[in-house]
Amino acid sequence: MADKRDYYEVLGVGKSASGDEIKKAYRQLARKYHPDVNKEADAETKFKEVKEAYDVLSDDGQRARYDQFGHVDPNQGMGGAGGFSGNGDFGGFGDIFDMFFGGNGGRRDPNAPQRGNDLQYSMTIEFKEAVFGKETEITIPRTESCDTCAGSGAKPGTKPETCSVCRGSGQQEVVQNTPFGRMVNRRACSNCSGTGKVIKEKCGTCHGAGKVKKQRKINVRIPAGVDDGAQIRLSGEGEGGLRGGPPGDLYIVIRVKAHDFFERENDDIYCEVPLTFVQAALGDEIEIPTLTEKVKLKIPAGTQTGTYFRLKGKGVPKLRGYGQGDQHVKVTIVTPTKLSDEQKDLLRQFGGIGGESPAENNEHHESIFEKMKKAFRGE
Numbered sequence: 001m002a003d004k005r006d007y008y009e010v011l012g013v014g015k016s017a018s019g020d021e022i023k024k025a026y027r028q029l030a031r032k033y034h035p036d037v038n039k040e041a042d043a044e045t046k047f048k049e050v051k052e053a054y055d056v057l058s059d060d061g062q063r064a065r066y067d068q069f070g071h072v073d074p075n076q077g078m079g080g081a082g083g084f085s086g087n088g089d090f091g092g093f094g095d096i097f098d099m100f101f102g103g104n105g106g107r108r109d110p111n112a113p114q115r116g117n118d119l120q121y122s123m124t125i126e127f128k129e130a131v132f133g134k135e136t137e138i139t140i141p142r143t144e145s146c147d148t149c150a151g152s153g154a155k156p157g158t159k160p161e162t163c164s165v166c167r168g169s170g171q172q173e174v175v176q177n178t179p180f181g182r183m184v185n186r187r188a189c190s191n192c193s194g195t196g197k198v199i200k201e202k203c204g205t206c207h208g209a210g211k212v213k214k215q216r217k218i219n220v221r222i223p224a225g226v227d228d229g230a231q232i233r234l235s236g237e238g239e240g241g242l243r244g245g246p247p248g249d250l251y252i253v254i255r256v257k258a259h260d261f262f263e264r265e266n267d268d269i270y271c272e273v274p275l276t277f278v279q280a281a282l283g284d285e286i287e288i289p290t291l292t293e294k295v296k297l298k299i300p301a302g303t304q305t306g307t308y309f310r311l312k313g314k315g316v317p318k319l320r321g322y323g324q325g326d327q328h329v330k331v332t333i334v335t336p337t338k339l340s341d342e343q344k345d346l347l348r349q350f351g352g353i354g355g356e357s358p359a360e361n362n363e364h365h366e367s368i369f370e371k372m373k374k375a376f377r378g379e
């Protein structure tokens, strides 16, 4: 256990941190690494580490022993000090949330209302749906309180009884003699799985769980202007709470499909249009598709490839506030690849009239040709 990190270090608090500071640090870190929220590979390991540090440091007795002796190999008699050792004394990740939201800190009353879990739903929408918004219906599988037994888990007409082993506390105390004296560890009661109640006759609908899986249809309004990765929170649309606890929230994560022609950067739209070199040289008026309509764009004579033109207000509506972004049009001059003999003749004539090098016809590119000449000279 030598490679174990210091518990104070894990929680990022000082050795003299108060109980409240420890609790606060723990809540922040536990939320950050909660495996329902954090999908990084090592999130669960970190979460367990944080939980273990908190379990020890939040208990005055254990903290005092830890301050004195540091980490002690659990095989030598401090078994379960971490509280996360997997023998059923920690009833799944969902349970931790009621500490955050139910707010009775540390030792949980097994019969207290429990807030439902948050849910996450990933929704892929079309490019233009993100621009203009969308109203849609989604089906979410989620657990809800069982209607038949009103969430108690007991057959209608019967009631869950207080567990005779733990007398309703949901916890069993296990006393161990260790080199440091008598240690009392608490773990979930094995008779009632930590609920404090025993159901003699189970509800036929939920089989004693007090909750059932349901497919719930929910209307979702995607606001105009959302971008890829946006998250929409639907308060109270997560999993149902237990024993009268509030439901969790539903988070919808938006994924936006790419568009063949338009590209988006924040509220601005980018696109690329081809020009013939005749249009670019002589100037022209061309039609450009925007998100809503076609608009005319004047191309001045002598336009270079790669030039951007801005169509003001033709971008994406701003999600917050008023107004819209712009559309930026990049023109690319396309060199013809299939020329008739007559066209070739005309171009040869053009080249003959036009002079020896393109640089002389083109102020814009002078510097580029100058640089190239230098490179030829080995500079």
Ligand SMILES: [Zn+2]
Pocket: 163, 164, 165, 166, 167, 168, 169, 170, 171, 189, 190, 191, 192, 193, 194, 195, 196, 197
């Ligand atoms: Zn019990």
Ligand SMILES: [Zn+2]
Pocket: 146, 147, 148, 149, 150, 151, 152, 153, 154, 203, 204, 205, 206, 207, 208, 209, 210, 211
């Ligand atoms: Zn039921």
